[in-house]
Amino acid sequence: xxxxxxxxxxxxxxxxxxxxxxxxxxxxxxxxxxxxxxxxxxxxxxxxxxxxxxxxxxxxxxxxxxxxxxxxxxxxxxxxxxxxxxxxxxxxxxxxxxxxxxxxxxxxxxxxxxxxxxxxxxxxxxxxxxxxxxxxxxxxxxxxxxxxxxxxxxxxxxxxxxxxxxxxxxxxxxxxxxxxxxxxxxxxxxxxxxxxxxxxxxxxxxxxxxxxxxxxxxxxxxxxxxxxxxxxxxxxxxxxxxxxxxxxxxxxxxxxxxxxxxxxxxxxxxxxxxxxxxxxxxxxxxxxxxxxxxxxxxxxxxxxxxxxxxxxxxxxxxxxxxxxxxxxxxxxxxxxxxxxxxxxxxxxxxxxxxxxxxxxxxxxxxxxxxxxxxxxxxxxxxxxxxxxxxxxxxxxxxxxxxxxxxxxxxxxxxxxxxxxxxxxxxxxxxxxxxxxxxxxxxxxxxxxxxxxx
Numbered sequence: 501x502x503x504x505x506x507x508x509x510x511x512x513x514x515x516x517x518x519x520x521x522x523x524x525x526x527x528x529x530x531x532x533x534x535x536x537x538x539x540x541x542x543x544x545x546x547x548x549x550x551x552x553x554x555x556x557x558x559x560x561x562x563x564x565x566x567x568x569x570x571x572x573x574x575x576x577x578x579x580x581x582x583x584x585x586x587x588x589x590x591x592x593x594x595x596x597x598x599x600x601x602x603x604x605x606x607x608x609x610x611x612x613x614x615x616x617x618x619x620x621x622x623x624x625x626x627x628x629x630x631x632x633x634x635x636x637x638x639x640x641x642x643x644x645x646x647x648x649x650x651x652x653x654x655x656x657x658x659x660x661x662x663x664x665x666x667x668x669x670x671x672x673x674x675x676x677x678x679x680x681x682x683x684x685x686x687x688x689x690x691x692x693x694x695x696x697x698x699x700x701x702x703x704x705x706x707x708x709x710x711x712x713x714x715x716x717x718x719x720x721x722x723x724x725x726x727x728x729x730x731x732x733x734x735x736x737x738x739x740x741x742x743x744x745x746x747x748x749x750x751x752x753x754x755x756x757x758x759x760x761x762x763x764x765x766x767x768x769x770x771x772x773x774x775x776x777x778x779x780x781x782x783x784x785x786x787x788x789x790x791x792x793x794x795x796x797x798x799x800x801x802x803x804x805x806x807x808x809x810x811x812x813x814x815x816x817x818x819x820x821x822x823x824x825x826x827x828x829x830x831x832x833x834x835x836x837x838x839x840x841x842x843x844x845x846x847x848x849x850x851x852x853x854x855x856x857x858x859x860x861x862x863x864x865x866x867x868x869x870x871x872x873x874x875x876x877x878x879x880x881x882x883x884x885x886x887x888x889x890x891x892x893x894x895x896x897x898x899x900x901x902x903x904x905x906x907x908x909x910x911x912x913x914x915x916x917x918x919x920x921x922x923x924x925x926x927x928x929x930x931x932x933x934x935x936x937x938x939x940x941x942x943x944x945x946x947x948x949x950x951x952x953x
Contacts, residue, residue: 516608520604520608523600523604524601524604524605524608527597527598527600527601527604528597528601530593530594530596530597530601531594531597531598531601533589533593533594534586534589534590534594534846534847537582537585537586537589537850538586538846538849538850538853538880538883539853539876539880541579541582541850541853541854541857542853542854542856542857542876542879542880543857543872543873543876544857545575545579545853545854545857545858545861546857546858546860546861546864546872546875546876547861547867547868547869547872548575548858548861548867549572549857549858549859549860549861549862550860550861550862550864550865550866550867550868550871550872551861551867551868552861552862552867553861553862553863553864553865553866553867554865554866554867555867558862567924568859568862568923568924569924572858575854575858576854579850579851579854580851582850583847583848583849583850583851584847586846586847586849586850587843587844587847590843590846590847591741591742591843592741594738594843595738595739595740595741595744598736598738598739599734599736599739602736602738602739617631617633617636617669619633619634619635619636620634622650626678626718626720627653627719628651628652628653628718628719629649629650629651629652629653629718630649630650630652631647631648631649631650631680632647632648632649633645633646633647633648633667634646642668642669642670643666643667643668643669644666644667644668644669645665645666645667646664646665647662647663647664647665647666647667647680647682647685648661648662648663649661649662649663649680649682649716650662659689659690660687660688660689660690661688661690662682662685662686662687662688662714662716663685663686663688664682664683664684664685664686664714665683665684665685666682666683666684667680667681667682667683668680668681668683669681671720676719676720677717677718677719677720678717678718678720679715679716679717679718680715680716680718681713681714681715682711682713682714682715682716683712683713683714684711684712685710685711685714686708686709686710686711687708687709687710687711687714688706688707688708689706689707689708690705690706735748737835737836737839738839740836740839742840742843742844745836745839745840746840748836749833749836749837749840752829752832752833752836753833755829756829756830756833759829760826763822767815767818767819770815793805830897831895831896831897834894834895834896834897834901835895837894837901837902838890838891838894838895838901838904838905839905840905841901841902841904841905841906842887842890842891842904842905844905845905845906845908845909846887848909849883849908849909852909852912852913852916853879853880853883853912853916854916855913855916855917855919855920856879856912856915856916856919857876857879858920858923859916859919859920859922859923859924860875860919860923862923863919863922863923882912883908883912886907886908886911886912887907887908889907890903890904890905890906890907890908891904
């Protein structure tokens with residue numbers, strides 16, 4: 501529902517047919533169903549077992565010689581069926597719903613171009629321009645921070661680059677133009693790529709100017725003819741089933757390994773590593789000082805040091821320039837690997853949360869929507885938080901994608917086993933007697949000694 505509130509701010513009042521809004525609601529409902537099933541199992545198991553314990557029906561069942569394991573066996577089979585349904589949902593319906601919903605949502609946002617622009621990436625949706633900005637803010641999300649615009653109109657290739665600290669997008673209803681107002685920036689024009697005589701290019705290879713304010717009018721007539729059924733994005737990891745995720749992951753791994761190999765080979769060859777490795781060290785047999793620079797005069801020392809610094813700075817600069825590319829490629833690969841394991845683990849979350857909810861309900865002996873609702877929300881928030889933590893650290897390669905996908909299950913499963921064992925043995929949630937009885941015995945010993953005296 502929270503997602504729907506934010507979505508309606510962007511799609512309401514944009515002349516979108518009601519049928520498309522209903523489709524969007526339907527796809528969103530399909531998306532949230534796999535998340536609703538685990539918390540539904542958790543809440544219902546706490547309520548059912550808690551209600552039976554509160555009315556002393558569990559005591560009657562145990563007095564009849566029926567153990568808790570036998571009593572919850574049908575519920576366990578039902579939960580296994582729900583887990584299987586959840587897996588089928590996550591593997592088949594969820595990718596389809598994500599594909600339809602995200603494309604429909606993006607196409608509806610394109611009814612207002614300012615909302616179609618995404619922060620942190622180069623947006624090429626608007627023909628003839630590539631627009632980048634760090635942040636989008638404001639009541640209408642039309643204010644931009646740290647803007648870069650490349651003019652690609654007329655077949656140009658990044659000839660014109662405009663940067664600004666702030667920007668504002670305005671669009672009048674029914675207008676075919678979007679106005680971008682830029683403030684406190686620079687305008688740069690590279691003339692060497694234009695079809696001009698070489699003499700003219702040498703006279704003025706480039707021009708630049710600083711401005712306080714600059715206005716750009718962009719033709720957005722193509723947006724008005726936007727097809728809401730268009731499916732442009734199909735390779736997102738949420739839009740693929742497990743088999744497709746594995747295939748895509750294998751393909752990305754090959755590309756990523758080839759990329760690393762090419763960069764390593766380039767680094768190896770440009771820094772003459774092969775020659776340095778094969779060259780014998782002719783200084784070992786010489787009677788030289790340990791500090792190599794002390795074997796040369798001052799001018800030679802300066803020359804050698806400068807040459808060494810230059811040779812070090814060049815590869816370090818290249819490594820830094822490729823650092824973000826490494827991280828982006830690795831993060832994308834981790835997303836596909838994590839998602840394939842996460843879906844299997846999350847489909848089993850119904851079973852894990854049942855083993856927590858059922859014994860917890862029998863132990864707290866409270867039914868209804870009071871305490872069970874609070875416990876269910878707290879437990880599911882913890883489960884959701886651990887899942888989010890596993891996803892984030894797995895994407896950053898801090899842990900493996902397999903471990904990140906199964907992190908929440910591995911943490912909560914022992915807790916479920918612990919509760920099930922205590923409920924089966926009829927022990928309370930926390931056995932305070934274990935701590936209070938020794939203390940009472942200790943004080944009673946002094947009491948008896950005082951009475952005897």
